[in-house]
Amino acid sequence: MNIKVSQLTKQYRNRKVLDEVSFNLQGPAIIGFLGHNGAGKTSFLNMLAGLVAPSSGTIEVEGEPVFNNGELMKQVCFIAETGNFPLHVSIGQVLTLNKLFFPNWNEELAEELLEQFSLRKKDKIKNMSKGMVSALGIITGLASGAPITIFDEPYIGMDASGRQLFYELLVEQHALEPRTFILSTHLIDEASNLFEDVLIMHEGKVLVHQPYEDIQTNIVKAKGRQEELEAYIGSSKVIHRSKFMNEHTAVIMHENVPAAAPASLKLESIKLQELMVLLSKNKRREIG
Amino acid sequence: MNQIKGGLYTLFLSYKRDFYIFTAINTMFLFLSLIMGMLFPDITIMTIGIVMVLIFTFIISMKLLDRSLAILLRYGLNRSRYIAVTGGFMLLWSLANAAVLFIINALLLFFTKQFDVTSVTVPRLTMLYDNSLSLVVNYVMDASAIFMLAMAGMLTSVIFYRFGSIGGYSFFGVILALLFIGVPLKWYGPLVDGLLSWNAALFVVAMLAIAVAVLAIVWLLTRRVSTVSANV
Numbered sequence A: 001m002n003i004k005v006s007q008l009t010k011q012y013r014n015r016k017v018l019d020e021v022s023f024n025l026q027g028p029a030i031i032g033f034l035g036h037n038g039a040g041k042t043s044f045l046n047m048l049a050g051l052v053a054p055s056s057g058t059i060e061v062e063g064e065p066v067f068n069n070g071e072l073m074k075q076v077c078f079i080a081e082t083g084n085f086p087l088h089v090s091i092g093q094v095l096t097l098n099k100l101f102f103p104n105w106n107e108e109l110a111e112e113l114l115e116q117f118s119l120r121k122k123d124k125i126k127n128m129s130k131g132m133v134s135a136l137g138i139i140t141g142l143a144s145g146a147p148i149t150i151f152d153e154p155y156i157g158m159d160a161s162g163r164q165l166f167y168e169l170l171v172e173q174h175a176l177e178p179r180t181f182i183l184s185t186h187l188i189d190e191a192s193n194l195f196e197d198v199l200i201m202h203e204g205k206v207l208v209h210q211p212y213e214d215i216q217t218n219i220v221k222a223k224g225r226q227e228e229l230e231a232y233i234g235s236s237k238v239i240h241r242s243k244f245m246n247e248h249t250a251v252i253m254h255e256n257v258p259a260a261a262p263a264s265l266k267l268e269s270i271k272l273q274e275l276m277v278l279l280s281k282n283k284r285r286e287i288g
Numbered sequence B: 001m002n003q004i005k006g007g008l009y010t011l012f013l014s015y016k017r018d019f020y021i022f023t024a025i026n027t028m029f030l031f032l033s034l035i036m037g038m039l040f041p042d043i044t045i046m047t048i049g050i051v052m053v054l055i056f057t058f059i060i061s062m063k064l065l066d067r068s069l070a071i072l073l074r075y076g077l078n079r080s081r082y083i084a085v086t087g088g089f090m091l092l093w094s095l096a097n098a099a100v101l102f103i104i105n106a107l108l109l110f111f112t113k114q115f116d117v118t119s120v121t122v123p124r125l126t127m128l129y130d131n132s133l134s135l136v137v138n139y140v141m142d143a144s145a146i147f148m149l150a151m152a153g154m155l156t157s158v159i160f161y162r163f164g165s166i167g168g169y170s171f172f173g174v175i176l177a178l179l180f181i182g183v184p185l186k187w188y189g190p191l192v193d194g195l196l197s198w199n200a201a202l203f204v205v206a207m208l209a210i211a212v213a214v215l216a217i218v219w220l221l222t223r224r225v226s227t228v229s230a231n232v
Helices: A041-048 A091-101 A107-116 A130-144 A160-176 A188-194 A212-218 A226-233 A272-287 B002-039 B049-074 B079-114 B135-182 B188-197 B200-221
Strands: A002-012 A015-026 A029-035 A056-061 A076-079 A148-152 A180-184 A197-202 A205-211 A219-224 A237-244 A247-253 A266-269
Touching: A002 A041, A015 A029, A015 A041, A015 A056, A015 A197, A015 A205, A029 A041, A029 A160, A029 A188, A029 A272, A041 A076, A041 A148, A041 A180, A076 A130, A091 A107, A091 A130, A091 B002, A107 A130, A107 A160, A130 A148, A130 A160, A160 A180, A160 A188, A188 A272, A197 A212, A197 A272, A205 A212, A205 A272, A212 A219, A212 A272, A219 A226, A226 A247, A237 A272, B002 B049, B002 B079, B049 B079, B049 B135, B079 B135, B079 B200, B135 B200
Parallel strands: A029 A180, A029 A197, A076 A148, A148 A180
Antiparallel strands: A002 A015, A002 A056, A197 A205, A219 A247, A219 A266, A237 A247
């Protein structure tokens, strides 16, 4: 599904959490939605799910505006950090509700996932641990079959093995039935291998929106002597520079696939987490 | 259709516990009144089941938006469907509560007659018009009154949700001021006389019309409401 965001702004009183952002997300894909706290990720995802009205601009899915669009929203499943289910209901009742709300609900998969996450149908939400409620959110998202499934920090309170299980299931489900998964997370290093497309936000603006493969090939960390490094950088954008003894390091963002570097230069691909930190730091410096 | 069904089921699951607990307590108090009447025949006791239900419904409907809006919008309902679901749920709620009151009132009347308890009065809305009106007519009146109060509660809830504490309390202040101003200006005498000059059917229609009008205002106020309040 194609998600088109045009000039989207969200303002709460004097604070602009999204500032005229425009981009397209093309599914099916697993899209990493990254940024520091307060970057505007959750505000955007809330608007994509139709929960919050934009101050200006639009979000369209397949050419239809999402806000207040009940028919379109049947195709969107939004799993947030918390508050996804009424407190006094049991897991079994949540599954019944999901069946009513999601037209592509996969009951068989839901039952299977309940076993994998060791959840019992009779347990009530209010008596469950944070990790268990998160697991139920993940089950809901995966079994919803919604063409756009949004996970906004879906694994609060889940241990490493639970998160690993989630990553495996996400890839498995995406392979079986490709759809648009949007995953917003702070555990970037853990999840980065899942992403096909990455969008990094900072203070209401989009800093990077590229396929993950392009980031891996076009953004590199080069180390070596200054003259060789400068020659290699050419007209490309430098995100970060540092120096230790005689060794100079630069994180370079090439427009296209970079030319081969001299043998004396050491090239490394950069981790997403590091890239996000450097980009945010740069942005802050620019603003400052 | 499934969204509407799902919405109603969500609200039913969220509120059934409150309904059971309240109904149990209210029933207990009403029958306690009967026992008190039998033990102390010199004291006049009035059962106030409907008043308790009206207060409880108002409180419940005041919390409705906070408790259900985020979840139902996350499940994909748009705002109009959300209002249709909550309005429909409160109508069912009113019918259910009125049905419980109908049964309790019938039992109380039966027992007071059976045990010849004269000190216990079971007041009913129909008494405003005609003592001889049946309990079925009273059921319709009770349900309409409960529904009207539920809509008033929903409106209050929306006002607090949309305009925050300052807006909410200001609104309450204006309403209270109007109520107090009405006393010296002698608005209530003609109002009560007018109401009593109607018949029961007209009274029911008026209550339902007010409820629908309030629901329409609630719908207007929620057309662009966010699950995150504007006060964030």
